[in-house]
Amino acid sequence: MLKNHPYFFLFSLLFLVLISFLFALTTGSGQLPSQTLISLLDGTASPLFQSLVFELRLPRALAAFAAGALLSIAGVLMQVLLRNPLADPYVLGVSGGSALAALLAMLMGLNTLWLTGSAFLGALLSIFLVFSFSHSKGSWSISRLLLTGIILASGWGALISFVLVISPPEKIHGMLFWLMGDLSYDRPLLPSYIILLFGFLFSLSISRQLNILLWGDLQAGSLGIDIKRLRTYIFFISSLLTAGAITLAGSIGFVGLVIPHLIRLVIGADHRLLIPASALMGGALLIIADTLARTVLAPQQLPVGVLTALIGVPLFLYLLRRSQ
């Protein structure tokens, strides 16, 4: 049914995103009645509420939305690139390089700007390593790419464990939090939104080619697609999106793997619809998960990755069951 009404489906998801923003802005310590939300807009609310909503909750919800959307699009692209429905944005080790750099920054006690900067550079380093090792003599096969990525990811994993072990105990909590996804600290939003906008438009512009690439390199080639160039584009765009998400929120699991599947179960594998729908759904899921992460055990905060899985697993199993 939804498949025949793509715009209705996209508008529903847009509505879901709005609802989740409202949920994020009104939920938390210091409950906010919805009338106050209206008074916020005309500036008559108390300064306390003003700063609570506009300086704390809104930036955090915006960060959650961007991270969710980035990871979901990256997941879609990575699954096409590796032609494997089990691929997620982290499978090629981008998150490992990024996490190692971020943990080292934490170990040295650098501020959040340095932390995000080094996380991004770590991701870029990892992308570069995977690309140059898997890309020999101009040709690169899927298995070679996957193998290079997985091997590098294990290398990063070992180094991360090493850093965790030698770190002083008082820093470990923050590090573990970062590794499971952390939206609690203040961060620059603009770079991530630039990456998101660029990545989204670019993926959308190649979405018909992505549909055809699912049928294999030869079919895509015989239909006039320059496969080598397309693959290189997909690799760099999905890696860049992943790097943007990790820099923003640490390595949040589950979203990038499951959101594309969830949307495919509902509307099929047409990327012209799959990409915008995944971005919206991933963004909404992460806003809701993050809001719950900071409220269910308040004042104790939970890593958002725990909540994405707790919400996503039953939702996914339900849809999987229904689609059979």
Place this chain on the structure above:
Amino acid sequence: MSLQANKLSLSIAGKTICSDLDVCFNPGEFWGIMGVNGVGKTTLLHTLIGLRTINNAKNNSSKNSKPETGYITLQQININDFRRIELAKRIGMMLQEYEYNFPSTVIEATLIGRHPFINGWQMEGSHDKQLAINALKKVGLENFHERSVNSLSGGEKRRLNLATLLTQDPDYYLLDEPVNHLDIKAQLEILDLLKEKFALQEQCGVMVIHDPNLAYRFCDHILLLFNDGQWLSGKTKDILTRENLSRLYNCPIHLIKDAQHRLFVPLKSSSSIES
């Protein structure tokens, strides 16, 4: 206007596929390419459509592979000088096998054949959809539009692959064992469909096929690829003889003949050849 191999020498993993192959495929013709397993029929098709670049001596990097020579032309123009997307409007291919790990419906899979004709941000229009619907009808899948591709049988998938190519509708149909997995009636239906299409004199078919009887019945021209890089091409009735086939497959072939039909029956290598 034709698709042409010019002095083409190809090799794969040190084995020669063809030496100095000169062959010209013209509109209205239906070619059959025959040879034993691994002789390089598929590689030749991939080269004809530009999916495989010819390793000329100047860009040949690895030392152990033999240098390849020659070139492919379409309307006297080297196919390397075409943009890929322009080439895809003129030459299309039905591959030997397809891979697919993601869900898709039959009609969506058919519509990808329109890709070369649709500009960047455009969606498929009603004209494209009509072409896909017609193609599915021709191959007998008219009631399968919303079926999931993964739920199709081997033979139904083969018809779908052909429907995608019919939707692309290029000037040159390169067909890699198009009747694989089809039952004997379906084989005749599909080949009849193709033969009628090429008989309109506007398009041309180049088909890899193993069954000499089907080749004799449907193809008007034949290209034989022998194991040592030698080849033989020409009109079907000149090329498809008992002697040539026995040499091709290194196996005695018995020929049963009447006014319209030739029936080739392979014999055990040890038994004697009767004529």
